[in-house]
Amino acid sequence: MAIDQELKIEMGKQGVVVTTLQELYNWGRKSSVWPMQFGLACCAIEMIATTMARYDLARFGAEVFRPSPRQADLMIISGTVTKKMAPQVVRLYNQMGEPRYVIAMGACAISGGPFKQGYNVLKGIDRYIPVDVHIPGCPPRPEALLQAFITLQNKIQAQPLTGPNRPRHLDAEAQGEFPVPVQGEHDLEPTSNPGVWTVPVVIR
Amino acid sequence: MKTIEEIQAAIEAAVPGGEVTIVMNPSPAAQHSLLVGAGKAVAVAKFLRDDAELALDFCSNVTGVDWLDREIAEKVKVTKTVTKTVDGVEQQVEETVEETVKRAVPGYLECVYHLYSVAKKHGPVVIRMRTANRSDMVELPSLTPIWRGAEFQEREVFDLYGIVFTGHPDLRRILMWDEFKDHPMRKDYVLPDDFEYEPTPHDDVLKRAEAHRADVAQEGAAQ
Amino acid sequence: MSSWTLQQSTNEHLAGWNRPQVIKPEGDGEVLEVSMGPHHPSTHGVFRMDVKLDGEKVIGLKPVFGYLHRNHEQLGEKLSYLAIMPYTDRLDYFCSLSNNWGYAMAVEKLAGLEVPERADHLRVILAELTRFQNHASWIGFLAQEMGASGTPLMYAFREREKILDLFEELTGSRMMCNYMRFGGCRVDPTAEWLSETRKVVQGLHKFVDEFENLLTGNEILMSRTQGVGVLSHDLAVNASVSGPMARASGVNYDIRKVDHYGIYDRFNFRVPLGEHGDIYDRYMVRVLEIRESLSILEQALKSVPGGPILDPKAKSRGIRPKAGEAYGRIEAPKGELGFYLISDGAGSPYRYRIRPPSFINLTVLEDMCLGHNVADAILILGSVDIVLGEVDR
Numbered sequence: 001m002a003i004d005q006e007l008k009i010e011m012g013k014q015g016v017v018v019t020t021l022q023e024l025y026n027w028g029r030k031s032s033v034w035p036m037q038f039g040l041a042c043c044a045i046e047m048i049a050t051t052m053a054r055y056d057l058a059r060f061g062a063e064v065f066r067p068s069p070r071q072a073d074l075m076i077i078s079g080t081v082t083k084k085m086a087p088q089v090v091r092l093y094n095q096m097g098e099p100r101y102v103i104a105m106g107a108c109a110i111s112g113g114p115f116k117q118g119y120n121v122l123k124g125i126d127r128y129i130p131v132d133v134h135i136p137g138c139p140p141r142p143e144a145l146l147q148a149f150i151t152l153q154n155k156i157q158a159q160p161l162t163g164p165n166r167p168r169h170l171d172a173e174a175q176g177e178f179p180v181p182v183q184g185e186h187d188l189e190p191t192s193n194p195g196v197w198t199v200p201v202v203i204r
Numbered sequence: 205m206k207t208i209e210e211i212q213a214a215i216e217a218a219v220p221g222g223e224v225t226i227v228m229n230p231s232p233a234a235q236h237s238l239l240v241g242a243g244k245a246v247a248v249a250k251f252l253r254d255d256a257e258l259a260l261d262f263c264s265n266v267t268g269v270d271w272l273d274r275e276i277a278e279k280v281k282v283t284k285t286v287t288k289t290v291d292g293v294e295q296q297v298e299e300t301v302e303e304t305v306k307r308a309v310p311g312y313l314e315c316v317y318h319l320y321s322v323a324k325k326h327g328p329v330v331i332r333m334r335t336a337n338r339s340d341m342v343e344l345p346s347l348t349p350i351w352r353g354a355e356f357q358e359r360e361v362f363d364l365y366g367i368v369f370t371g372h373p374d375l376r377r378i379l380m381w382d383e384f385k386d387h388p389m390r391k392d393y394v395l396p397d398d399f400e401y402e403p404t405p406h407d408d409v410l411k412r413a414e415a416h417r418a419d420v421a422q423e424g425a426a427q
Numbered sequence: 428m429s430s431w432t433l434q435q436s437t438n439e440h441l442a443g444w445n446r447p448q449v450i451k452p453e454g455d456g457e458v459l460e461v462s463m464g465p466h467h468p469s470t471h472g473v474f475r476m477d478v479k480l481d482g483e484k485v486i487g488l489k490p491v492f493g494y495l496h497r498n499h500e501q502l503g504e505k506l507s508y509l510a511i512m513p514y515t516d517r518l519d520y521f522c523s524l525s526n527n528w529g530y531a532m533a534v535e536k537l538a539g540l541e542v543p544e545r546a547d548h549l550r551v552i553l554a555e556l557t558r559f560q561n562h563a564s565w566i567g568f569l570a571q572e573m574g575a576s577g578t579p580l581m582y583a584f585r586e587r588e589k590i591l592d593l594f595e596e597l598t599g600s601r602m603m604c605n606y607m608r609f610g611g612c613r614v615d616p617t618a619e620w621l622s623e624t625r626k627v628v629q630g631l632h633k634f635v636d637e638f639e640n641l642l643t644g645n646e647i648l649m650s651r652t653q654g655v656g657v658l659s660h661d662l663a664v665n666a667s668v669s670g671p672m673a674r675a676s677g678v679n680y681d682i683r684k685v686d687h688y689g690i691y692d693r694f695n696f697r698v699p700l701g702e703h704g705d706i707y708d709r710y711m712v713r714v715l716e717i718r719e720s721l722s723i724l725e726q727a728l729k730s731v732p733g734g735p736i737l738d739p740k741a742k743s744r745g746i747r748p749k750a751g752e753a754y755g756r757i758e759a760p761k762g763e764l765g766f767y768l769i770s771d772g773a774g775s776p777y778r779y780r781i782r783p784p785s786f787i788n789l790t791v792l793e794d795m796c797l798g799h800n801v802a803d804a805i806l807i808l809g810s811v812d813i814v815l816g817e818v819d820r
Contacts, residue, residue, distance in 0.1 A: 037468050041495055041816055042520035042602065044472065052584040067468035082819075084381050085473055085494040088465055114514065117409060117505070118498030119388045119395055120380065139520075139602060185385040187396035199400045231751025231770065232539030261664050262680075265754065265765050265782040318754050318767070318782075322664050322678060325685045328754060353667025356492075356790055364500075379493035379819060389501055408505075 022161045029099070030061075030156040033149070036072035037065035038092070041079025043106040043139040050142040060149050069095040074152070076145075077131075080108035080115055081122045083188050090180045093129045098169030098176070101156075103148050104131045107138045114138065127192035129178055205326040208236045211258065218251045219244050227332065237316070237330035242344050245333055246371075249350040252319060252329065260319040260329055263351030266358055267318075268365035270390045273311040273338070280305045311338045313367050317347065317354070335367060338390075346372035364389035452481035461801075465494040471568070472815035476792075476808070483800045488793045492786070495819040503779030508534055508609070508746050511779065516603040518781060519817040521561045524553040524594070525759040527607035532688065533755030533766035538748040540610035546736045547690045549612050551727045552624065553604075554689075554757075555720040556594075559631065560587040561760035562671075562713040562720075563638070565812050569710065570642060572809045573651050579641060586634050589627050596620055610741030621731060628724045635718060643714065652706035656795040656807035659704060666790045670762025671716060672811060675701035675708040682758035694726045706810040747774050761785045761812050781820055785813040 008018050039047060051057045051065065066072040069092045081089055093102070104125055107113030112123040125131065132155060135148045159167050168174035178196065181188040206214065208226055215224050215238070223241025240248050252260045281300055288297045313335045320327030335342045346369035348355045358369045359378040366387035369375055377384065386393055395412070399405075402413040452458050459482075464475030473494035479487030499518065503511050515530045516523035528550055535542065542550070564587055567580030591601045597616050598604040606613050642648055658668070663676040673680060681698040683691040699715035701708030748770040756765035762784025769778035788811050796804045 038466055039472055041472070041497075042517055045520055045602065049584060049588070052588075053581050054585070054588050069466075080495065080497050082494060082496055084379075084496060085465060088473075088494075092466055114517070115497045115502065117395070118502055119393070120493075120496045120498055123398060123401070141601065183381040183383050185383060187398060191396075191398045192400070200403075202401075202403050229751050229753075231537050231749055231753055233536040233751065233753035233755075235752065235754060263667055264669075264756070264763060265767060265780070267767055267778070267780045269769060269778050316767070318765070322680045325680070330754070351667065352662070352665045353787055353790060355666075356786065377493075379496040381493070388498075 023157075025161065026157045026159060030153040032061045033074045033101070033152065033156075034064045034066050034072050035062055035074040035076050036069055036092070036096070037067045038069075038075060039078050040081065040085070041108065043078035043109070046139045046142055047076055047078045047105065047145060050145045055142040055146065057146070057149070060146070060153070062149060069093075070097060072096055073099065074101045074103065076103045076105050077109040077125045078105045080113065081125045082120045083122055083183070084120060086122045086125075086128060086188060087180050087183065089125065090128050090178055094177050094180070098174075099156075099167045101132045101152055102129060103133045103135065103145075103152065105135050105145060105148070106140055107136060110134050110136065122188070124197075127197045128181060129193075130196055205324075206258070208238065208329075211329060212238060214255065214258070215248055215251060218255070219247045222248050224248065235328060235330055237332050240331050240333055242333055242335075245345045246347065246350065248331070249317075249347045252331070253350055257324075258329070259321045259323045260327065261351075262320040262322045262327070263317055263347070263353045264320050264328070265316075265318040266347075266354045266361060267316045268361035268367055268389065269314040269316060270338070270365060271311050271314060272391050274309050276307045276309055278305050278307060279303070312336065313338055313342055313365055315344055315358075315361060315367055342366055343368045343370050345370055346375075348372050363387070366390065452486055457481075458486070464491070471809070471813050474808075474813065474815055474818065476804070478801060478804065480801060483802075485796045485799055485801055485804050488796045488804065490789055490792055492819050495815040497816070497820065499781060499820040500779055504776060507744075507774050508748075508776065509743050511776075512607070513603065513605045516605055517816055518783070518820065519759065519761060519764075519785070519814045520602060521564065521814055522557045522760050523602060523604045524557045524606060525757065525764065527604065528554055528689075529755060529757045529759065529764045530766050531607040531609055532757060533753055533768050534609045534746070534748070536755045537751065537753035537768050537770055538609065538746060540741050541738050542611055542689075543735050543738060544690075544732045545615075545734045546611040548727055548731045549616065549736065550607065551689055551691065551694075552724060552731075553594075553597075553606065555724045555727070556590050556624075558720050558760040559717050559724075560590045561812075562717045563587060563634075565713060566638065566642065566710065569706075569806070569809050570648070572806055573647060575647075579638070582634070582638060582641070586631060589630070593620070593624055593627060596623075608737060608741070608743045609746060610738030612736045615736050621728065624724075625728050628721060628728065631721055635714070635721070639714060643711075648710070649707065651803075651806060652710060652810075654703070654705050655799060655803050656706045656810055657704050658791055658795055662791060662794060663704070667787050668762070668791060669784050669788065670758070670760070670812075671709060671712045672762060672788050674699065675712045676704035677701055682756060682763055686756070688757060691723075694723045696723050706806055709810045745774060747772060752778075756782065759784055761814070761817070762788055781817075783817040783820060785811060786818040786820075789813065789818065 003020055011018050057063050104110050109125050112121045115121045116123055133148045133151050135144050137144050212224050212226055215222050222244045225239045227237045227239050229236050252258055279302055282303050283300050286297055286299050288295055314332055316332045319329045333344050344367055346358055348358055358372055361367050362375055363377045363379050364387060399412045399416040402409055405413045459480040461478045463478055465473040475491040477489045478485055499514055515526040518526045563583040567583035570579035594604055595601045597620055598606045658676045660677045663673045663678050677700050679700055696719045699712045701712050750770055750772045752769040754765055754767045756763050764784055765782030767780040768776045771777040795807050
């Protein structure tokens, strides 16, 4: 439901606040994104630094780090996901309640980063679970994580509550569980979840 | 501290049949090492730890090294009896010819221990043990009963190199998962085929990515 | 996931082995097996402990590693000597500069390079700053595990940011500094940087006093840590425990004093030793160590000589040491950090091995935890000071 922005501003000047249910609902959602207390590698230290006094993540309503996935809205993949860890990451993601979001923090979470060619390193977490925001960097600075938060908030704010792009918790048919890869004799099986990730086409 | 030759002599006096040989290290670091035969290695290690003068009570570092099977080409002078026709008469002549002989040197797995002394504050003394080959005879005695600090490191060497330490109290995989079958730090280990998406390939990665693409195309054609 | 079942290893044939004692459950003999981790808020990352409990009491504990095994050693065998340097930053990501130094030292031994005076001074300054921020953050994390949610850690990170700003100004990066080179350092600091560092170091004294006022005599800290997680001197040596952990158990072994590497000989500093080997001693040893670090920093900053920062013989790019091997080690904030290199004359090492201090310090985790409550096991794990990047490599 669109609202006449000029009219809204004009009424705001007169002391009348007008909004839509969708805007109010999403404003509430975006201002209390609770991340999961979940650190993987180097980026986790920058994540901790972001929550500390200097960068102060609390300004975004996201200072409450929950140790349990059931209480968290946001998973920050802060570091390298190894093949030994990947099943656990997917399982933790499955345990989170909708609506849930994922930030892939740093080069390793995006693609394996500098460790990409290692035998035990997963080449990007988006092979198994959907990622909302990617932040490049090795490790990204705290400012970059804040930028990712703002990007995520804008994304939440813009989500329509009806229609095909509605959040998954309002969609009864949305996929809830993501298959957990199995640790095989040589590699993870399967090596990616085709429902989430297809091989990107490289254009040169 | 004693020199490496003195340590060797001391070991041989204390542990007869210890099969200790010196491996020289030509680099400027000059940390020479002692190659210890697997048979008496535990006794040698016990001597090194308990000897009052050496007192190597601190086993700092345990490492595996993989040495592949290789071929050495050597030039050897061979004396042969050749039948030659000299001045119209056939004669048996002895001749020395230089020939290149290829000799196969079997590879082995090696385990290196860096020992220090906390009591005497000296070191390092480097000892190494070698397996007979890289495939079926990969057993070495565990030195964990002598130095507890080797416990996790020997497990790591077992995990990544496949050296089986006999007498280790708890020999399991430590870094990879239990179902994993390979020993990934060996030089002939082949990475699993997850080269679907390589935006900036080069060298080995390029070859693997191309091979993967060919495989996928073949499968597509078969279907 | 793991097929491994909890069992105490019984090895009668290993007479004399320093193995953990076996505790039998009391009462009805019911034993609870709990897997703590790899996702657990207090395991410092992705570390797992399989714990066997009799009520609240720990009667068995097996650490499980590998959840951050990033294949440093295998990648190192494919990379050139110089290209390994940025990877060492990511080992113990709290102390990238110490890791740089350890690796640079191993290559210097392998190739026979000298380090100029000025670079040696810079290395000492940077390593001690690293030690300071590592120990300060460690104390913050320890307090957090005792339930002091935030305050000491916030204080520690406030000071850490000041030190990281110095690192960033000098090296261009907050955490992954990649600063040392074979035979010296990468960038020459300006006089302003040095005077700024002096100013920061002066301010750090006040911080340590404040921190100690907050914590050292604290009733909760004392009752939670004194007599908990005791490690004996003999076991510490036999299990290759190094660094502040070993010194808290009374092992007088500091590689800065033993190996005389760098220019540590020229500075006056003491090595604090613990008496009881419990968590409180580990805390106290670290507090005293950062005070000694500040004293080293002041002495080193007083007289930083001029001159080059890189050995003129040194060649960073395309270095090909002659065939041979070398083991170089330094006193990193967590213990003895060693690098073992085998060269076969090629541009990349034949074998590149990291001796990670916190991985080997974990050998005695079970011995320290047995008989304590499960809440204490978390504190004991915290007192080891692990960083998973280094434990699993």
